[in-house]
Every structure is written in C-alpha cells, then in structure tokens.
Amino acid sequence: MQKIQMKTPLVEMDGDEMTRIIWKSIKEILLQPYIDLKTEYYDLGLEYRDQTNDQVTYDAAMANKKYGVSVKCATITPNAQRVEEYNLKEMWKSPNGTIRAILDGTVFRSPIVVNGISPIVSAWKKPITIARHAYGDVYRNTEYRVEGPGKAEIVFTGKDGKEIRQTIFDFEDKGVIMGMHNIDKSIESFARACFNYALDVKQDLWFATKDTISKKYDHTFKDIFQDIFEAEYKEKFAAANIEYFYTLIDDAVARVVRSEGGYIWACKNYDGDVMSDMVATAFGSLAMMTSVLVSPDGNYEYEAAHGTVTRHYYKHLKGEETSTNAMATLFAWTGALRKRGELDGLKDLVEFADQLEAASLRTIEEGTMTKDLALISELPEKKVVNTEQFLVEIRKTLDKIRN
Structure with missing residues (x-):
C-alpha cells in the first residue's frame, strides 16, 4: 500500500510519562504504516526542558509560527515535588502557558461523544465547547x-x-x-476568535467572568467583548440566528448544568482550564476531550486536554499492565493531520484523519475499550483491553474502513 505523502512538516512536541509512551505507540501502530509522516521534532519532556533551560519550549512555539500546525503531547508542569524528583534547576513554567503566550490564541475544547456513554448530567444532549483564553492570568503571574x-x-x-x-x-x-496581568490586544483577539468560531459552527456563545467583584480586571474582559460584538458581530449573529450573552460565572455554571448543551462557553484562562475538565469528566472522561489552540494569525496547536497519567506511568515502570485511554492524544494527531491536509490541499490526508477518528469511535461503540470507559459504558457487552491492544483494535477497524 502506497503511503500518503505530506508536503509540509507538522511541528511535533513530545511530552512526559505515560502519554509519551502512548505518543510513540500511536505513531508506530496507527500513523507510520499509512503516512510518510513528516514532522519537525521537539522534545518537551521535562528532562530536556531542564537541560535547555526551557529554550526548547520557545523553539517549538516559534516552529509552530513557521509551519502553522503543531501537535503536542501532554507535559509536566513541575511543582516542588517534581523539582526534587527530577533534580531540576528550577520550577519551570507550564509549557502550555508559554506556548499559548507566544502564539496568543484561544483554546477550543470539546468532548468526544460516543454512543453508549451518556453524560453524567442527564440534561446534556449535545457537546459543550469550552473556549479558553490562552494568555495571562495565573499562567503569567x-x-x-x-x-x-x-x-x-x-x-x-x-x-x-x-x-x-x-x-x-x-x-x-x-x-x-x-x-496578574492581561493586555487589551490579547483580549480582543480572544473575543474575535470566539465570535468567529460561533458563526462557523452556528452555535450560541456564552461569556462569563466575575465583574461584580473584579471591577477592573474582569470588567475589562466584559467591556471589550461587548464593544466588539456591538461594532462587528451583532448583525452577523442575528443573520445566523444565534445569540451572544454575558453572565456572571457562578450563574453560568448553574445555566450549564440545566442546559442541553450545544453551545460555546467562553472563559478566562484559568476558568477555562477548570471548566473544560469539569465538562470532559461529566461527558465521560478527561481522556475524551479534544483541544486546539487557534492564534489570530492562523496558527494551530492540537493537544490532549489531560495530564501525563502519572499513576499509570509508575505502574508501567514496574512492568504492570495499564489500560490508559489514548483517545484525546489520538484526536490531537488526527486534528493536526486534518488541518495540515486542509492547508496543503491534501484530500487523502484529510480523509485519513476522518477515517481514523471514525475507526476509533466504532471500536468503542462495538464494545472494545479501555478500563475508564468500560466503567461508564452502557453497552451490555464490553471487552476491556490494555493501551496497546486498544490501538491495535482501532487499526483493525481502520483497515476495514479503508478497504
């Protein structure tokens, strides 16, 4: 079988612990047999970040600006315990925070919805997309x-x-x-990204902060969103028959729980971090959440929205079998490959990304899944497999789809 050819490399940012192992397996089992995979590789593992005084993180972000599309593995943001464990020179900042600050974009996170797994919140019928501002606040404090x-x-x-x-x-x-700080230019980019995304997907947009308490900081966000909406987007939203509204974040949480979903919920940086985890867990699993950073100048960074799965990694080091869900990491790759194909006019690469996502969903819906999904799946018959077995089963399904 002739491999799918790529014109432009993806920027590949490797990561840490269990997700680093999954990263390698996804490439070997599901990507390299089908694609002549071209990437510009950056090792964002904690040891190499420490060796380079975190210069590798800056280099990876600049490469994203050069090539336009990147795919990132989950990485460790060290705390005091990690500094001691890895004998680090210092407590390096979040790689995600650094990259987001350089690209100055908005993170859109949506749950991967699978038949047979119902949201914990019974009212939810449609996916909820979290739009997370990607600059400032506690990440640049x-x-x-x-x-x-x-x-x-x-x-x-x-x-x-x-x-x-x-x-x-x-x-x-x-x-x-x-x-903490933020800048008007970044908030304006955040607002426009949210409004444009809402128009693209034809969904209502909610925005929430705590301006009644933070009368300067949060109120600035509220004012900028409203000014841009009134000046540039009000008529477009009306024509698309969608709505934008602002509410306090505590009111937004109450509205979200009572809603049926199917809208975009825009949040400040840290709020979006927390709420995306809440939405992901309520829809099924943190490992079932897609995440893409979109910058104002058209750069894209795809990543898994969860951490490095430390507990499973320590079990792996002991030689114990793990059943770690690879879906979010896999969808980071498919998202990046699809966007690379769209930008380069490679229909076969776009089609492959679609097929691989369909194969992964079908594998779960036919009853083969990792342990975390088996615990919440409503299917009458389920087969629990380890991480590598799950990827192999997806490959079998993929081959059926492609043939």
Missing part, C-alpha cells in the same frame, strides 16, 4: 512570599515617569501575594 509585617502595593510607572501606587494589603504577619 508574579508571586511573592511575605515573611513578615509590611505593606504590599501595586506600583505602575508610566513612560513619562509618573508613578501610580495602590495598596494591596497591610500585612501584620506572614502571607502571600500574587500579581
């Missing part, structure tokens, strides 16, 4: 541990030398301070 009494201030020094000070808190004892 500055923190300080207060060791004793003193006054904490926000100080802004303008280009003209004028200084503005606001007191944060007068500490009488130990405490902690965090400073």
Whole structure:
C-alpha cells in the first residue's frame, strides 16, 4: 500500500510519562504504516526542558509560527515535588502557558461523544465547547512570599515617569501575594476568535467572568467583548440566528448544568482550564476531550486536554499492565493531520484523519475499550483491553474502513 505523502512538516512536541509512551505507540501502530509522516521534532519532556533551560519550549512555539500546525503531547508542569524528583534547576513554567503566550490564541475544547456513554448530567444532549483564553492570568503571574509585617502595593510607572501606587494589603504577619496581568490586544483577539468560531459552527456563545467583584480586571474582559460584538458581530449573529450573552460565572455554571448543551462557553484562562475538565469528566472522561489552540494569525496547536497519567506511568515502570485511554492524544494527531491536509490541499490526508477518528469511535461503540470507559459504558457487552491492544483494535477497524 502506497503511503500518503505530506508536503509540509507538522511541528511535533513530545511530552512526559505515560502519554509519551502512548505518543510513540500511536505513531508506530496507527500513523507510520499509512503516512510518510513528516514532522519537525521537539522534545518537551521535562528532562530536556531542564537541560535547555526551557529554550526548547520557545523553539517549538516559534516552529509552530513557521509551519502553522503543531501537535503536542501532554507535559509536566513541575511543582516542588517534581523539582526534587527530577533534580531540576528550577520550577519551570507550564509549557502550555508559554506556548499559548507566544502564539496568543484561544483554546477550543470539546468532548468526544460516543454512543453508549451518556453524560453524567442527564440534561446534556449535545457537546459543550469550552473556549479558553490562552494568555495571562495565573499562567503569567508574579508571586511573592511575605515573611513578615509590611505593606504590599501595586506600583505602575508610566513612560513619562509618573508613578501610580495602590495598596494591596497591610500585612501584620506572614502571607502571600500574587500579581496578574492581561493586555487589551490579547483580549480582543480572544473575543474575535470566539465570535468567529460561533458563526462557523452556528452555535450560541456564552461569556462569563466575575465583574461584580473584579471591577477592573474582569470588567475589562466584559467591556471589550461587548464593544466588539456591538461594532462587528451583532448583525452577523442575528443573520445566523444565534445569540451572544454575558453572565456572571457562578450563574453560568448553574445555566450549564440545566442546559442541553450545544453551545460555546467562553472563559478566562484559568476558568477555562477548570471548566473544560469539569465538562470532559461529566461527558465521560478527561481522556475524551479534544483541544486546539487557534492564534489570530492562523496558527494551530492540537493537544490532549489531560495530564501525563502519572499513576499509570509508575505502574508501567514496574512492568504492570495499564489500560490508559489514548483517545484525546489520538484526536490531537488526527486534528493536526486534518488541518495540515486542509492547508496543503491534501484530500487523502484529510480523509485519513476522518477515517481514523471514525475507526476509533466504532471500536468503542462495538464494545472494545479501555478500563475508564468500560466503567461508564452502557453497552451490555464490553471487552476491556490494555493501551496497546486498544490501538491495535482501532487499526483493525481502520483497515476495514479503508478497504
């Protein structure tokens, strides 16, 4: 069988722990037998990030800007325990946060819906897409541990030398301070990305923050969204018969739980991180969530929305069998291959991505699945397989579809 040819490389960002192992298996079992796979490879594993002082993360993001499409494996964002475990030089920042800041895009996350697995929230009938702002907030914060009494201030020094000070808190004892920022340009890009995506998929758009408490920070988001909507999108939304509305995030959570789904829920950076995990879990599994970062200048980064599956990795190191769900990682690859094919005019590459997704869904719907899905599947007969067996079964289904 002649392999599908590629014109332009994908930027490939390898990752950590169990997902790194799954990454390699997906390529060997489901991609390389069918595609003359061209990638520009970057090792974002924690050890190599430490060796390069995290320069590899910046290089990978710049390569994404060069080639337009990347696919990323899950990576470790180190905490104090990881610094000790891996003997790191420092507590490196989140690779996802770094890449998002460089690309300045919006992350769209949607659940992978499979027949036989019903959402935990009984009212949900349609997928809910989380649109997550990909810049600033806690991912670009500055923190300080207060060791004793003193006054904490926000100080802004303008280009003209004028200084503005606001007191944060007068500490009488130990405490902690965090400073966050965002920029209007990025918020504007976020808003337009959300409005354009809603028009593309013909779905209502919700946006939620906490402007009643955060009267400057969150209110800026609310105002920018509303101004852009009124000036550029109000008539387009009316023509498409879809709605945009703003609400407080606590009200949004209540609305979401009561809704039937089928809309886009736009959130600030950290809110989107949390809510996408909630939506993914309620629809079935964190390993059943697609994620794509779309930048204002048309760059795409596809990734799994979950972590590195540390618990399974430690079992793997002991030689124990694991049944880790590979779906989100697989859909990161299919999403990137589809977009690469669309941009390069390669219909056979687009068709292959569609076929591989269909094969993976059919495999589950016919009863073969990993342990996490078997626990929630409503199918009367289920066959639980390990990670590699699952990928092999998908390949068998794929061959039937392609033939």
